[in-house]
Amino acid sequence: MKYKLGEFVRFVNERREGYITRIIDESTIAVTDDDGFEIPVLASQVTRVHGQTDSSDDLKVESNSDLKQSHFISNGIFLAISPDKRSPSVAHFHLINSSSWQLLFTLYTRKKNQHKGEYAGILKARSAVQIYSCSLNELDLxxxxxxxxxxxSPGNEEIQKPIEFSEKFKAKDFSGAKKQHELLEQAAWLIQLDSPEPLIDPEKLKESFFRPHTEKIQIEKPGKEVDLHIEKLRDDYQFLNSSEILDIQMSHFRKSLDAAIVHKIPSIIFIHGSGNGTLRNEIHKTISKHAQVKTFMDAHKERFGYGATEVFFK
Incomplete structure (x- = not known):
C-alpha cells in the first residue's frame, strides 16, 4: 500500500478528489470528497496530489547548535483536531510540539480489541505534523x-516521564470552541498532552470554603440583533442532531430575551432563518405568552424574509 491516511488524492478516471480517511485492505482505500461522501476505491485508481499533504516523515534529531534558544520551554505538546478547509466533513489530527523537546512518538488505534500502528516519527521542537485523518460524519465509528x-533534549535537562494518551472521542468532547495555535494555519480543538498536575495550596483551598461570596452576577447586554443559526453558536454543530440543535438555539434565545429585559432594551431582533419553521414557531410560542412582551412581528422582510422576528417590550 503506497498511500497513508490523510493524503490528498485525485481519481484517475473521474473528476473527483478528496482525502484518504480509511485503509480498507491492502488494495482498497476510502476517500472522502468535498461533499462529505466516503467512497471505497482501488488504490490503483487514484493518484497523489502533490503539495497537498504534509511531508514530515524523515525528521532528524537536532544537535545542540540547532536548538539555540533564549530559554528552554518545557511544556506545550498538543493533539489538535481540525476540520479540513476544503472538505469540512474530514477531520485532521495534528501533533503539535511547541516545547523545546524533541519527540519520538507513535500513534496506535484500537478497534474491537485490535491494535493498529498508524504513525511513528520524530517531531522536532516548535513544529507540527499531521498524523491521522478520518470522517467527522462517522464519529461513532x-x-x-x-x-x-x-x-x-541534547542539553542538560532533567529526564521526563514518557507521555501516554488514550481516548475514545465522543461528540461532547468537541463542545468547546476551537482555538488558534501559532503552529497551525486554522483553528482546532486542542488537547494538551503534557499538562502538569495542578498544585493545590491547602490554605487557599481552606479560604475558598469560608470566604463570603459577594460577587454580583453580571448579565451581558445583548446586541440589537441576535443570530440563532447553530453555526454561530457552536463549533461542534456537525455532531448534533436536530433535537439538540433546537435545545441550544432556544436556550440562547431565552438568555438573550432575559438580558434584553434586564437592560431595558425597547426591542430586539432574533434571526432564526426560515427553514422548516420549527425554531420560529417555538420562539413565537414563547414570546406570545411572555408577560414582558408587548408585541412581535417579522423583522425587515426585505433583509430576512420570514427569517427574523422583532420583539417589542412593555
Whole structure:
C-alpha cells in the first residue's frame, strides 16, 4: 500500500478528489470528497496530489547548535483536531510540539480489541505534523486513539516521564470552541498532552470554603440583533442532531430575551432563518405568552424574509 491516511488524492478516471480517511485492505482505500461522501476505491485508481499533504516523515534529531534558544520551554505538546478547509466533513489530527523537546512518538488505534500502528516519527521542537485523518460524519465509528511519546533534549535537562494518551472521542468532547495555535494555519480543538498536575495550596483551598461570596452576577447586554443559526453558536454543530440543535438555539434565545429585559432594551431582533419553521414557531410560542412582551412581528422582510422576528417590550 503506497498511500497513508490523510493524503490528498485525485481519481484517475473521474473528476473527483478528496482525502484518504480509511485503509480498507491492502488494495482498497476510502476517500472522502468535498461533499462529505466516503467512497471505497482501488488504490490503483487514484493518484497523489502533490503539495497537498504534509511531508514530515524523515525528521532528524537536532544537535545542540540547532536548538539555540533564549530559554528552554518545557511544556506545550498538543493533539489538535481540525476540520479540513476544503472538505469540512474530514477531520485532521495534528501533533503539535511547541516545547523545546524533541519527540519520538507513535500513534496506535484500537478497534474491537485490535491494535493498529498508524504513525511513528520524530517531531522536532516548535513544529507540527499531521498524523491521522478520518470522517467527522462517522464519529461513532472512530477507533480509540493511543499516543505515546518520549521527550529528548541534547542539553542538560532533567529526564521526563514518557507521555501516554488514550481516548475514545465522543461528540461532547468537541463542545468547546476551537482555538488558534501559532503552529497551525486554522483553528482546532486542542488537547494538551503534557499538562502538569495542578498544585493545590491547602490554605487557599481552606479560604475558598469560608470566604463570603459577594460577587454580583453580571448579565451581558445583548446586541440589537441576535443570530440563532447553530453555526454561530457552536463549533461542534456537525455532531448534533436536530433535537439538540433546537435545545441550544432556544436556550440562547431565552438568555438573550432575559438580558434584553434586564437592560431595558425597547426591542430586539432574533434571526432564526426560515427553514422548516420549527425554531420560529417555538420562539413565537414563547414570546406570545411572555408577560414582558408587548408585541412581535417579522423583522425587515426585505433583509430576512420570514427569517427574523422583532420583539417589542412593555
Amino acid at each position: 472512530w477507533p480509540e486513539f493511543n499516543i505515546q511519546a518520549l521527550l529528548f
